Amino acid sequence: MRFWDTSALVPLLLEQEATAEVGGLLSQDPEIVAWWGTPVECVSAAARLRREDRLSVDEEERVLDLLDTLQESWLEILPSEEVRDRAVRLLRVHGLKAADALQLAAARVWAGSTDRAELVTYDERLAFAARLEGFRVLPV
Numbered sequence: 001m002r003f004w005d006t007s008a009l010v011p012l013l014l015e016q017e018a019t020a021e022v023g024g025l026l027s028q029d030p031e032i033v034a035w036w037g038t039p040v041e042c043v044s045a046a047a048r049l050r051r052e053d054r055l056s057v058d059e060e061e062r063v064l065d066l067l068d069t070l071q072e073s074w075l076e077i078l079p080s081e082e083v084r085d086r087a088v089r090l091l092r093v094h095g096l097k098a099a100d101a102l103q104l105a106a107a108r109v110w111a112g113s114t115d116r117a118e119l120v121t122y123d124e125r126l127a128f129a130a131r132l133e134g135f136r137v138l139p140v
Contacts, residue, residue, distance in 0.1 A: 001031040001075070002138065003107040005100075005121035006041040009034065012070065013042060013063045014049070018122060021139055025120055032074035035106040041099065042067050077106035094129035104130055111135070 002025070011018040012026065026032070046063045049055035055063070077083065086105035090096055096104065104119075104126060111117030111134075119135040121127050127137045 001033055002029055002118040002120050003033045003110055003135075004038075004074075005103050005119065005123060005126060006038050006045070007122040007126070008120040009038065009042060009070070010045050011122075013046070013066050014055070018139075022120065025138060032070065033107075033110050034071075034074045034076055035103050036076055036078050037099065037102060038076075039067060039071055075110075077110050080109070083109050090129065090133075094132065095125060096129055097125075100126045100129075104133060107135065108133060 008018075008022050008025075009032075010016065011022045043064065046055060046060050046067075050057065050060045083102065083105045086108055087098070087101040090101040090104055091098065094101075094104075100123060107117070107119050107130070115134045117135055118138055119127075119130045120138045121130065122139075130137050
């Protein structure tokens with residue numbers, strides 16, 4: 001079971017350079033853990049691509065259908081005071097944006113105190129902070 005950041009989930013939804021790599025990671029371990037706000041970020045990415053004429057309306061609909069299917073199978077970390085408090089700390093310690101701090105805080109709540117938890121991301125800033133917070137970051 002791995003925590004997946006939005007940047008790693010989007011290539012599962014849309015054909016991108018990282019699609020084969022994340023597909024391989026998912027094949028190795030098909031259990032996804034994701035933050036409650038992840039679907040919003042995924043919809044935002046698809047809508048932006050459609051507005052930029054890089055995705056048709058039909059393609060966007062297929063992406064959203066696939067997102068619904070993925071979301072039905074993943075473990076979702078819900079908003080809580082613990083997530084919020086951890087995100088506030090992360091913002092003060094690392095150079096993260098609020099959404100990334102919430103992602104990492106949710107990952108830490110899920111992982112508890114273990115130092116063997118894995119986080120899948122393509123966001124370099126988030127990856128750096130996650131390593132400092134004790135995560136094994138994938139892809140390497």
